[in-house]
Amino acid sequence: MRAEMTEEIKAVARRHLATDGANLSLRAVARDMGMASSAVYRYFASRDDLLTALIIEAYDAVGEAAERAAAAARDAGFADQLVAVGHAVREWALAEPHQWALIYGSPVPGYQAPQDTIGPATRVIFQIAAIVRDAYAAGRIGPQPEISGRYREELAAVAGQFGPDIPPRLVGAAIAAFIQLCGAVSAELFGQLNKSVDEDRRGFLEFQMRGAAAFIGLI
Amino acid sequence: MRAEMTEEIKAVARRHLATDGANLSLRAVARDMGMASSAVYRYFASRDDLLTALIIEAYDAVGEAAERAAAAARDAGFADQLVAVGHAVREWALAEPHQWALIYGSPVPGYQAPQDTIGPATRVIFQIAAIVRDAYAAGRIGPQPEISGRYREELAAVAGQFGPDIPPRLVGAAIAAFIQLCGAVSAELFGQLNKSVDEDRRGFLEFQMRGAAAFIGLI
DNA sequence: CCAAATGCAAGAGCGGTGCTCTCGTTATGG
């Protein structure tokens, strides 16, 4: 029943987050549950702890959305898989803008992300990397110029996480695609696109993802 | 002397922003200036108004950094100009992370950006667009596939702001470069790159900008 | 030259916040 209680607190907090915005008030959550604010501290040591729980859930939610989209587009081309992931992530973000801001926006002041968050945080980028890896294994990636320098070495070190014998440049391109996706969604949500792209924002996102696919070399 | 006072308040607020973080406290600013918190309201109608002033200054600062970098790289190739702008923006963001978060991070809850901010907000993207426009005028952009659909029409409508007879796809590519830059810098600052790109983050940014230049078609 | 008007700063106060501490109550397990 303790787990039940923490789950209910998280649910109310998520609702508060969706309506009121980022400044989640622990007292307001407690009021909504008809209990004293001090009682919430039996379940979460601090407001930051509650935020951490919500952050992990948000990472998992967007990661699952990306994975489901990729699975649904498995029969399509690899570029289309990437675009599908992009649309899924964007649509999740549009549905839960404050959760998106929580994980991809400016970090909450004084908040230090604990270790628990880095696992769920990698689900989206791993999904993109998986598409790239599968495309590479299927020989569906055109020849690309290699890169050099220190960044190449770093990418080579990371490449092992994604699969054997992945060219470092591909890892860099996968990261670039993820950055492009995050940047595009954040720009749309945070108002950077106002007065610039107002009509076809879905088309805007698709354009970004097609560009990312081209940069990866997906054919 | 009133202008002098508002300037000093902004300076102290900027310092507080740099040290304490995003949750700028009007009372703390007033304490630092040795005056009552209510006195600050003689100069700024609300905390949001003070934030707006800081936001405009931040947009101007990063915009000026981008313009200076572009001017300094005028003799280099167009791709190098783009990369120079990227490095300048990144370095400004590294020096003023909280100001970056203020303008490109999650919007402050309940804060509505007034009209005054949209002018300064466009300086960086305009600088990127200017590079693309000049490169196009100089014939230094390779042939690129056109796009179609509703997003093309929207880009065509925006293209007029940048110059006559600019292909819509080029405008889209310029916006994509800006998105890539913002996404990369935000990812670095907001911790998205931790455990993934830790060594050569400057090389990471350069890789993104080179990719953006390639997508634009700069030769 | 004096009075009126204006600008400024201070203080008190309101409702809100995160968080801590203490104190009853309840339930559980030896």
Place this chain on the structure above:
DNA sequence: CCATAACGAGAGCACCGCTCTTGCATTTGG
């Protein structure tokens, strides 16, 4: 059966944004 632990409530602390009133200074106008 009773000790122990978990729990909820309440008071309280220091802080926040913001408003209102008051007093002081300066400046302006007659």
